[in-house]
Amino acid sequence: MANWKLKEIVVMSVLSVVFAVVYLAFLPVGKLLVGFFGPIGYDLIFGIWFIVSIIAAYIIRKPGAAFLSETIAATVEVLLGSAVGPMLIISGMIQGVGAEAAFAATRWKNYTTKVLVLAGMGSAVTSFIWNFYLSGYAALSTGYVTAMFGVRLVSGALLAGILGKMISDGLAKTGVLSGFALGKEVRSQNNEAQQIS
Structure with a gap:
């Protein structure tokens, strides 16, 4: 982080805290889905737990943004009282590595x-491997585990990748990211669109 600017560190930290709260809020939703669909219920929305790594990386565009934001969010979740405890920090790091690999x-x-x-799909892969051993997926049928993996990949693609992009682009359009590469990109696109019209 030696070449990071203070504003980049601040934005990443704020995003991590905000999404730590979002992550905690989605736990009851996941439990409800598990009640209806079994273990695959979590996979339907698992991508939401990768989203900060996509948003932070897309906005900041520096090595480590995806990994660090996910790790900080997981740490904040633990500090806020997540029932999972410190093991959640390792999960956050593993998810962050998956996203970071795509940017790397x-x-x-x-x-x-x-x-x-x-x-988003990278986070799905690394988190699934981790959960496979941690949560005893080996006891489930091969077909069911394969379906869980497929659903998590789609969730990572849509809820982290696509939704993360939409949220970031929406923020950039407000002008709050004008000092970042994404904000400059959006401003340039708007200027081009105005010239065409």
């Missing part, structure tokens, strides 16, 4: 929708 593959230079979707 482009050398942190490509933040297109495709890469954001792949980052």
Whole structure:
């Protein structure tokens, strides 16, 4: 983080705290879905727990943004009293690594929708491997586990990748991100659109 600006650290920290609260709020939703659909219920919305890594990376565009934001969010969740306890921090780190890998593959230079979707799916992969051992998925049938994995991949793509992009673009359009690459991109697109019209 040596080459990070103070505003980037502040934005990442604020996002992490906000989404730590969002993550906690979604736990009862996940439990409700599990009650209806069984273990796969969590996978339907699992992508929501990766979203801060996508948003932070898309806005800040620096190595480590995805990993650090997810790790900080998990730490804040623990501090706010998550029943999972400190093990949640490891889960956050593992999810962050999955997203970070997608950005690292482009050398942190490509933040297109495709890469954001792949980052969400990357978190789905790493988190699923972790949960497979931690939550005893091996006791379930191969077909069911395969379905869980597929649903989590889609959830990561849509709820983290696509929704994360939409939220970030929405923030950028308000002007609050004018000092960031994303804000400048949106402003440039708006100027081009005005010139065409």
